[in-house]
Amino acid sequence: MSDLLSGIQLLFDWQVLIALLIGSVGGVIIGAIPGVGAAVAIAILLPATFALPPLVGLTMLLGIYGSSMYGGAIPAILINTPGTAVNALTTYDGYPMTRNGEGRRAIALAYSASFMGGVFSLICLILLSPLLAKVAPMFGSREIFLAALLGIILVVLAHRGQVFAAGMLAALGIFLNTIGLEPVRYSRRFTFDQSWLSSGVDLIVVVLGLFALSQAFLLLVEKDDAPEVKPIKGSLFSGLKELWLYKRVATVAGSFGVVMGMIPGVGEFTAQFMSYTYAQKTSKTPELFGKGSPEGLIASEAANNAVPAAAMIPLLALGIPGEALTAMMLSVFYVHNVIPGPQLFQNQMDFVMALYVALLLLNVMVMVFLLVSTNLVTKIVQVPSRMVGIMILLLGFVGVYSLRNSLTDCIMAAGFGVFGVILKRLNLPLVPIILGMVLGGIMEVKLRSAMPRVSTPLDMIERPIGMILFALILIVIGLHIRTLIRERRNPPQDVDTDIHLTQSGD
Amino acid sequence: MSRIKTLQELFKRYRRPGDLVFATVFFVFSIFLLSQIGTQSPWRGTRQIFSQPAFWPTVSLALMSLFAGLHLLSSLLSPRIPGRWTEVWQWVRALEYAGWFLIYVIVVPLLGYLPTTIIAAVLLALRVGYRRPGQLLVLAVLGAVIVIAFRGFLQVRIPAGAVYDYLPDSIRIFWLTYL
Numbered sequence: 071m072s073d074l075l076s077g078i079q080l081l082f083d084w085q086v087l088i089a090l091l092i093g094s095v096g097g098v099i100i101g102a103i104p105g106v107g108a109a110v111a112i113a114i115l116l117p118a119t120f121a122l123p124p125l126v127g128l129t130m131l132l133g134i135y136g137s138s139m140y141g142g143a144i145p146a147i148l149i150n151t152p153g154t155a156v157n158a159l160t161t162y163d164g165y166p167m168t169r170n171g172e173g174r175r176a177i178a179l180a181y182s183a184s185f186m187g188g189v190f191s192l193i194c195l196i197l198l199s200p201l202l203a204k205v206a207p208m209f210g211s212r213e214i215f216l217a218a219l220l221g222i223i224l225v226v227l228a229h230r231g232q233v234f235a236a237g238m239l240a241a242l243g244i245f246l247n248t249i250g251l252e253p254v255r256y257s258r259r260f261t262f263d264q265s266w267l268s269s270g271v272d273l274i275v276v277v278l279g280l281f282a283l284s285q286a287f288l289l290l291v292e293k294d295d296a297p298e299v300k301p302i303k304g305s306l307f308s309g310l311k312e313l314w315l316y317k318r319v320a321t322v323a324g325s326f327g328v329v330m331g332m333i334p335g336v337g338e339f340t341a342q343f344m345s346y347t348y349a350q351k352t353s354k355t356p357e358l359f360g361k362g363s364p365e366g367l368i369a370s371e372a373a374n375n376a377v378p379a380a381a382m383i384p385l386l387a388l389g390i391p392g393e394a395l396t397a398m399m400l401s402v403f404y405v406h407n408v409i410p411g412p413q414l415f416q417n418q419m420d421f422v423m424a425l426y427v428a429l430l431l432l433n434v435m436v437m438v439f440l441l442v443s444t445n446l447v448t449k450i451v452q453v454p455s456r457m458v459g460i461m462i463l464l465l466g467f468v469g470v471y472s473l474r475n476s477l478t479d480c481i482m483a484a485g486f487g488v489f490g491v492i493l494k495r496l497n498l499p500l501v502p503i504i505l506g507m508v509l510g511g512i513m514e515v516k517l518r519s520a521m522p523r524v525s526t527p528l529d530m531i532e533r534p535i536g537m538i539l540f541a542l543i544l545i546v547i548g549l550h551i552r553t554l555i556r557e558r559r560n561p562p563q564d565v566d567t568d569i570h571l572t573q574s575g576d
Numbered sequence: 577m578s579r580i581k582t583l584q585e586l587f588k589r590y591r592r593p594g595d596l597v598f599a600t601v602f603f604v605f606s607i608f609l610l611s612q613i614g615t616q617s618p619w620r621g622t623r624q625i626f627s628q629p630a631f632w633p634t635v636s637l638a639l640m641s642l643f644a645g646l647h648l649l650s651s652l653l654s655p656r657i658p659g660r661w662t663e664v665w666q667w668v669r670a671l672e673y674a675g676w677f678l679i680y681v682i683v684v685p686l687l688g689y690l691p692t693t694i695i696a697a698v699l700l701a702l703r704v705g706y707r708r709p710g711q712l713l714v715l716a717v718l719g720a721v722i723v724i725a726f727r728g729f730l731q732v733r734i735p736a737g738a739v740y741d742y743l744p745d746s747i748r749i750f751w752l753t754y755l
Contacts, residue, residue: 117732118726118730118732121730121731121732234643234644234646234647234650235643235647237639237642237643237646238602238606238639238640238643238644238647240639241636241637241639241640241643242636242640244632244635244636244639245609245633245636245637245640247632248617248632248633248636252629254627254629255629257617257620257629258616258617259616259617259629259630259633260609260612260616260617260633261616262612262616283674283677284670286673286677287670287673287674288670290673290700290704291666291669291670291673294704294705454706456704456705456706457701457706457711457714457715459704460697460700460701460704460715461718461722463673463676463677463680463700464680464693464696464697464719464722465722466677467677467680467681467684468722468726468732468734471681471684471734472726472732472733472734474733475733475734475735477681477682480677480678480681481678484674484677484678485674487670487674487677488667488670488671488674491666491667491670492598492667492670495592495594495663495666495667496591496592496594496595496598497591497592498598506636510632510636513632514632517626518626518627521624521626521627
């Protein structure tokens with residue numbers, strides 16, 4: 071309780087409150103513009119936050135992360151184009167509701183479900199934190215290595231139908247992290263005698279190239295598009311009342327979001343899938359799913375909004391980011407010499423609590439903002455896509471160049487930008503590259519520091535947590551093989567959902 | 577009761593045209609890098625395997641080549657999707673904007689952040705087909721807002737333009753510091 075109170079005290083700083091306001095309003099707007107998304111915005115803002123105190127910078131970035139999904143639901147429901155990748159499932163039931171003349175109801179329900187998911191996950195995590203603080207110190211080098219390995223395996227296997235591509239891109243990420251001077255013996259690795267490669271490939275340069283510049287190039291190359299959105303008429307407050315009727319679905323969806331958010335490499339898509347399947351299985355009207363079911367919409371929105379807070383758990387408690395956005399945030403910690411991991415969770419619980427309370431405040435601010443200004447946001451959705459592309463290109467420059475005023479960084483970022491265009495056009499995932507880079511670095515360091523205590527391979531799993539993690543790795547691989555065998559016997563329907571085509575954050 | 581959708585149906589990513597070209601190039605690149613292990617990150621002596629500097633490059637490149645090979649194989653065995661070279665042309669077109677970006681990067685330290693950003697915004701707008709003065713004005717203003725927000729308020733590290741040295745004394749310091 072004292073941690074919670076001192077966490078709240080940390081938030082009484084005008085800088086933090088302004089960061090929260092910018093993050094929440096900015097996140098909604100960014101999320102609502104199809105083709106931008108939280109990843110692009112966070113990548114651009116990352117270097118700018120290095121100059122700010124850690125709590126201020128992280129609050130702003132977390133604000134964007136948490137609120138972008140609220141905004142992303144607006145175009146998903148009104149024009150069948152998800153604002154962010156994780157709102158894709160919202161189009162399944164949200165857009166049919168709009169076509170049935172229930173656009174206002176769908177938007178109101180989406181906001182309420184998002185709010186419920188966000189607040190529910192935060193309450194769970196605040197209550198769980200004392201337990202996590204006890205468990206986190208049980209993670210030594212060996213366990214963190216195994217957890218990072220599990221994260222890599224999960225991120226590869228989570229890309230169903232594209233496991234080979236995800237595997238090669240994750241391996242590329244691990245390789246990129248090894249380029250340059252090796253940190254212990256200072257031997258050069260894959261520098262090809264080029265001095266500019268000696269300092270390695272900076273994560274932020276890759277992130278900015280793959281997420282921001284690639285999106286700018288993509289929008290500039292593709293046909294100009296300015297979607298037309300009809301304004302919403304009537305009050306949106308009714309959603310909260312109606313959500314009460316579906317409280318069971320919203321609570322279960324929020325729980326899936328919390329659990330899946332905590333597992334590295336899994337995230338929103340799996341949480342949404344599980345909650346959507348649960349909602350459909352237990353619904354009295356399963357035939358309405360995909361045709362405008364309020365339960366389907368609630369399952370999708372409550373699950374994805376519960377993830378951001380939970381995704382901070384492996385990052386803060388173990389220093390292991392579970393997806394691209396938290397991987398980007400990890401660099402904010404490093405710049406300020408705050409090393410996330412068991413020590414942080416044990417000794418600076420007030421800092422952790424401050425972040426959670428900030429997210430709680432954020433949900434309230436976003437909800438209030440959206441209830442009164444949704445029609446203003448729908449106007450922003452109509453900005454022509456090439457205009458958005460120009461803005462991202464100009465903003466991308468700030469991100470890359472302000473790092474160290476290096477032309478080489480800019481050339482590399484432009485190169486990764488073109489690579490990102492190819493991957494996005496081919497519908498291939500970007501996240502494995504980023505997680506490969508971050509988790510690859512963690513695995514290298516942790517395996518090396520674990521080695522003095524390991525004489526046989528079995529020593530890696532001699533402690534309970536290590537054993538559990540190893541068992542999880544085996545179970546995950548086993549389940550994947552079982553699914554492959556099942557799908558071979560009973561092939562799924564060949565339905566191309568195009569769900570990832572509009573993605574920006576993945 | 578309607579059939580429950582599988583994860584595959586909900587989130588599966590499908591192949592697009594040009595997949596084979598990408599798979600081939602990526603596989604060749606992986607094999608090239610793997611072949612360079614001996615010179616670029618050699619294994620040394622009898623040191624423990626996991627603490628060898630070459631361990632992680634070898635593991636990552638071996639995995640990259642393995643998965644790239646399997647990806648290439650699956651592309652080869654899948655039915656061809658028409659439009660391969662049209663797709664590749666789209667990738668090449670992205671290079672033009674990478675060029676625009678790099679020119680912008682080179683010009684900023686010479687002409688200054690504010691003038692270069694406004695000029696770049698307007699020229700890019702003309703390039704992508706915006707002609708109405710209102711649209712050009714909006715982009716120029718947005719460019720100026722970016723500069724003022726990031727260099728003026730957030731004080732991000734972007735060097736002042738060389739031409740700012742020729743400004744009159746009364747405004748030079750302001751431009752050097754904030755624009």
